[in-house]
Amino acid sequence: GQQLNQSPQSMFIQEGEDVSMNCTSSSIFNTWLWYKQDPGEGPVLLIALYKAGELTSNGRLTAQFGITRKDSFLNISASIPSDVGIYFCAGLKSSSGYALNFGKGTSLLVTP
Amino acid sequence: GAVVSQHPSRVICKSGTSVKIECRSLDFQATTMFWYRQFPKQSLMLMATSNEGSKATYEQGVEKDKFLINHASLTLSTLTVTSAHPEDSSFYICSARGEDTQYFGPGTRLTVL
Numbered sequence: 001g002q003q004l005n006q007s008p009q010s011m012f013i014q015e016g017e018d019v020s021m022n023c024t025s026s027s028i029f030n031t032w033l034w035y036k037q038d039p040g041e042g043p044v045l046l047i048a049l050y051k052a053g054e055l056t057s058n059g060r061l062t063a064q065f066g067i068t069r070k071d072s073f074l075n076i077s078a079s080i081p082s083d084v085g086i087y088f089c090a091g092l093k094s095s096s097g098y099a100l101n102f103g104k105g106t107s108l109l110v111t112p
Numbered sequence: 113g114a115v116v117s118q119h120p121s122r123v124i125c126k127s128g129t130s131v132k133i134e135c136r137s138l139d140f141q142a143t144t145m146f147w148y149r150q151f152p153k154q155s156l157m158l159m160a161t162s163n164e165g166s167k168a169t170y171e172q173g174v175e176k177d178k179f180l181i182n183h184a185s186l187t188l189s190t191l192t193v194t195s196a197h198p199e200d201s202s203f204y205i206c207s208a209r210g211e212d213t214q215y216f217g218p219g220t221r222l223t224v225l
Contacts, residue, residue, distance in 0.1 A: 003155070030212070031212050033214070040221065041219060042118070042207075042218045043205070043216045044216070045214075048212070090214075097144070098209050098214070100158070102155045104154075105154075105155050
């Protein structure tokens with residue numbers, strides 16, 4: 001499947017700072033998903049977006065489904081050390097059997 | 113949220129043996145499950161789509177005779193790595209399709225000696 005363009009590849013920030021990462025695609029998706037993966041574990045769903053333009057929050061996390069349906073961003077406000085991990089965006093097309101197309105991931109490091 | 117379990121979480125085997133990994137959706141029924149493989153510091157790579165009661169659909173380059181998938185019920189899919197070799201060592205993750213999303217299992221670390 002198509003791999004999404006996710007940036008930045010890595011971020012090294014101080015506790016309390018805000019973080020922003022995004023994903024772009026050359027094709028349209030019906031759904032955008034954001035996952036977090038800790039080392040040695042499976043991805044955990046953070047936010048799911050189903051409509052173009054939709055802005056959804058989950059605690060300190062906010063994500064938006066781009067108007068063109070070809071992009072999405074994730075913001076983390078007031079980062080804390082437990083935010084450390086790899087964040088993946090994923091696009092889903094119902095026409096392709098609900099398989100996910102993943103970004104390459106953004107590795108986040110937070111220093112106290 | 114929906115819970116997906118995987119068993120075993122970690123397995124070490126000798127080259128030439130077969131290994132079976134189970135993926136279960138614990139609190140919902142999943143007509144479709146997916147199997148991924150992940151190498152260190154890389155994203156997840158879809159191996160195959162597992163549909164309950166029918167044959168799995170494999171991605172290009174994935175050997176169906178080597179990675180046998182069985183989706184016998186709405187809550188269980190199994191991946192069997194046959195005649196495993198060291199290059200099959202990897203992190204294998206399953207997911208189960210929920211309503212317009214996917215829920216992932218915790219992964220299985222396979223090491224082939």
